[in-house]
Amino acid sequence: MALDDAVPDDAAKAMRQLRADLAHRLATATKATVTKATVTKSVHQAVTSGCLSLDDLLPDKGFTRGTFVEWLGEGAGCGAGFLALVAAREACREDGFAVVIDTPRRFYPPAAAACGLELSRLLLVRPQCEKDVYWAVDQALRCPRGSAVLAWPQHIPNRIFRRWQLSAESGDCLGLLVRPATVQPEPSWAETRLRVIPRASRNDWQLTLEILRCRGGLHKNQLEIVIDEQTGKIQSLDSRDMASSMAIAASVAEKS
Amino acid sequence: MILAIWLPQWPLQRLLLKSPDLQNQPVVIYQQTSRGPCVAVCSDQLVRWGVSSGMPVAEALALGRRRQSLGRGSTRNEKEPLHLELCDPVADRKSLVRLAQWCHRFSPIVGLEEESSPETLLLDVTGMDLFAGGEDAFITQVSEQFRERGLLARLGWGPTLGNAWALAHYSSDSVETEMENLPVEALRLSVKTQQILARLGLGYLRDLLSLPRAELQNVAGAILLQRLDQAMGRVSEVIRAIPSPHHFSVFWQTEHGLLQRESVEHVMQHQAADLCQLLKKRSRGALSVVCRIQCQDSVDLTFRVGLFLPCADANHLQRLLELQLESITLPAPVVSVSLYVLQDAPLVIRQRELFANRISQNEQDLAGLVDCLNSRLGTDCVLRVFLQNDAQPEKAYREEPLIEGCATKYASSVNRLPFSPLGRPLSLVTPPVKLPVTEKRNGQLPRYFSCAFQRHHVFRSWGPERIETGWWRRNGVRRDYYRVETTEGLRFWIFCCLQTGEWFLQGVFD
Structure with missing residues (x-):
């Protein structure tokens, strides 16, 4: 016998209303929780580039996990690898590990350690041939707890790049590719594409970042950055100049 | 029934199995003592030359040199007369345990003699002869399998452990030995007890068996009677069995x-x-x-x-x-x-x-x-990295393959790096590439250098950073390193070799 049949009509009606009300409240609460979780996830998925000014220019305030970032360097010694390494460091700061696919066999771990990357969270992979590089990057991107994959590939077939991108999405991993600027005309599945142009300067290491591609478009597609010689801190030239001007102003005010 | 398998001079046998090229060489395994390094075990050839256990290694070397010079008719020493190897009791024991595990094919109960440096395997082979078609066939099978492994083994079997041990160590190969005719050393007594018995002129078991038991106990204590009973098969002992490895x-x-x-x-x-x-x-x-x-x-x-x-x-x-x-x-x-x-x-x-x-x-x-x-790339392609306290850039880190069973956490020996984040390049060029420098500046930083078919003009530099390795390193380095920035803003790490005055590219700040 159903419960509704055993009670009077008014009581049954009240009970039905109560059930409907509870169901509605439960659905609303669940929806709110899901929305909150989604928002929280999206916030957590952004990885800082190591430069606040660059983060401000990017739509998610950083690089998005599950995507690729390409650094196109203007020649050897331009600092593109350093910037990619800083991003890898930030990606595995809290959890996970970074996989370095060192095809040129030139990766120097003490420099990575000096940059702040924990070597206990570093896996160095040295594939012998191009085919193995494609496979190793794919496997590393698929790993659920891999935070970043750093590689120096020259030519990437379109089909392979697409597969990498899907793997990065499934593994929620940040792919960081350091490539020569000559590959700029080639098609790319990277969500963010940055060109690194070094500038000779008297103070610190000055680089120009040209944002070639970014989701959502940008009001400004070029950024002048400086890397501090002592600390390795990356900041935009404007913000550094402003900070130094304010420091000078403060010291003058103090003297007067 | 107990089967004792004695492997005489086990440390030497193990070494010769590991390094077969030493088979025909005079070999000394020595141990560190308060008197310095002394001979623990040596090969038969050296025993003939007069080298014995406990002799200082220096003396053994002198004997070896003398023999060598006599053999050649010359006093000039072209190479070391003996091969010296430090005694490793732990490895010896481990190896013997592995051999004992291999012996599980003969018996389910296999153990080692209870000595600090064991050389004897003990097997409880009761009823095992039935599987081999008789006692003699079983013993022949065991000895043949040891011979096939390249091991010299002496076998003794009897009703008790003491009996089998005594026969393995002291029985004659040619004639059947009676227990009574074995020396007192076959009783596994301490050196002190053996000395007491020797002073009393009791050299063989028959001498002990002819005396009343009460007198024997007065001479050397209850242990003598216990060992005697064990050797004569009256008292049994327990074999501490080594567990067999699981086979999957x-x-x-x-x-x-x-x-x-x-x-x-x-x-x-x-x-x-x-x-x-x-x-x-x-x-x-x-x-x-x-x-x-x-x-x-x-x-x-x-x-x-x-x-x-x-x-x-x-x-x-x-x-x-x-x-x-x-x-x-x-x-x-x-x-x-x-x-x-x-x-x-x-x-x-x-x-x-x-x-x-x-x-x-x-x-x-x-x-x-x-x-x-x-699985796909090979173990030498998947690596983890440790930092090392070494000034030479190429040796400032160590790579290790991530092999099976090494998932434990590891710690680097370097706590603090002596350089800033931009102090070292991300790409290291090994071996360093020689830079063709045309201008002569007497060891000073060149204004121009060429690299990868590109001419670079030095805009500014940091250095020199002198890196020098110790005199004890065979290929030591003495270099002055510079970080240079070119007019294009590119950064390189170059050095001047102080021995030759040549310039090299060591790294690229990629």
């Missing part, structure tokens, strides 16, 4: 060979599942699995799969096996597939938690990735 293996065979690779993979899938079932029953995980595929015409294919963490997951194991199989061409139809575990470890089983520990999960995921990469 599965085998599949067919009369008609498999031609399709998919069929072989299907068989492997079942094999992996069966193997993992065996492992799980004993709560063990595989660390190293060997797969042997036998094809028609007696062609064998063997490959090994290494695992980062102990694993009993059939799907994971199958995936790794398939990765290896992908790189192999099957030359003929497959008639048998066998898998066996070469190395195993206790399986770590954790209860699932509501708020799971991410670190342990990380380790599992990392293990999965490492296993896959190792």
Whole structure:
């Protein structure tokens, strides 16, 4: 016998209303929780580039996990690898590990350690041939707890790049590719594409970042950055100049 | 019945098995004592020359040199007369334990003699002779198998451990020895007790057996009577058995060979599942699995799969096996597939938690990735890195393959790096590339240098940073390093070799 049949009509009606009300409240609460979780996830998925000014220019305030970032360097010694390494460091700061696919066999771990990357969270992979590089990057991107994959590939077939991108999405991993600027005309599945142009300067290491591609478009597609010689801190030239001007102003005010 | 297998001069036998090229050389295994290094064991050739156990190594060397000069008719020493090796009792024991485990084929109860440096294996072979067709056939079989392994073994068997031990060590090979005719050393007595008996003129067991027991007890205590009874087979002893290693293996065979690779993979899938079932029953995980595929015409294919963490997951194991199989061409139809575990470890089983520990999960995921990469690329291509306290840039770090069973945390010996984040380049050029510098500036930084067909003009520089290694290093370095920035803003790490005055490119700030 159903419960509704055993009670009077008014009581049954009240009970039905109560059930409907509870169901509605439960659905609303669940929806709110899901929305909150989604928002929280999206916030957590952004990885800082190591430069606040660059983060401000990017739509998610950083690089998005599950995507690729390409650094196109203007020649050897331009600092593109350093910037990619800083991003890898930030990606595995809290959890996970970074996989370095060192095809040129030139990766120097003490420099990575000096940059702040924990070597206990570093896996160095040295594939012998191009085919193995494609496979190793794919496997590393698929790993659920891999935070970043750093590689120096020259030519990437379109089909392979697409597969990498899907793997990065499934593994929620940040792919960081350091490539020569000559590959700029080639098609790319990277969500963010940055060109690194070094500038000779008297103070610190000055680089120009040209944002070639970014989701959502940008009001400004070029950024002048400086890397501090002592600390390795990356900041935009404007913000550094402003900070130094304010420091000078403060010291003058103090003297007067 | 107890079978004692004595391996005379076991440390020397172990060394000769490990390094067969030393077979015909005079070898001394020495140990460090308060008197300095002394001979522990030496080869027969040296015994003939007068070298004995306990002799200082310097004396043994002098004897060796003298013999060598007499043999050649010249006093000039061209090489060391003896091969010296430091005694390693732990390795000796470990090796003997492995041999004891191998002896489980003869008996389920195998142990070692209770000595600090054991040389005798003890087997309880009661009833085992029935399987070999008699006592003599069994003993012959055991001695032949030891000979095949290249080991010199002396066998003795009797009703008790003491009896078998005495016969193995002191019986004659040619004639049947009576227990009464054995020396008192066969009783495993202490040196002090042996000296007392020697002073009293009691050299053989028959001398002891002719005396009243009460008098014997007065002479050397109860231990003498106990040992005598054990040797005469009156009192038995317990063998401390060495556990046999677990053997996990599965085998599949067919009369008609498999031609399709998919069929072989299907068989492997079942094999992996069966193997993992065996492992799980004993709560063990595989660390190293060997797969042997036998094809028609007696062609064998063997490959090994290494695992980062102990694993009993059939799907994971199958995936790794398939990765290896992908790189192999099957030359003929497959008639048998066998898998066996070469190395195993206790399986770590954790209860699932509501708020799971991410670190342990990380380790599992990392293990999965490492296993896959190792299987396809090889163990020397998947590495972890340690920093080292070494000034020379090439030696400031050490790479180690991530091999099976090495999932433990490791710590670097360097706590603080002596350079800033931009102090070292991300790409190191090894060996350094010589820079063609045209202008002569007497060791000063050049204004121009060429690299990769490109001419660079030095805009500014940092340095020199003198890096010099110790005199004790054979290929020591003495270099002045400079970080240079070119007019294009590119950065390089170059150095001047102070021995030759040449300039080299060591790194690129990529």
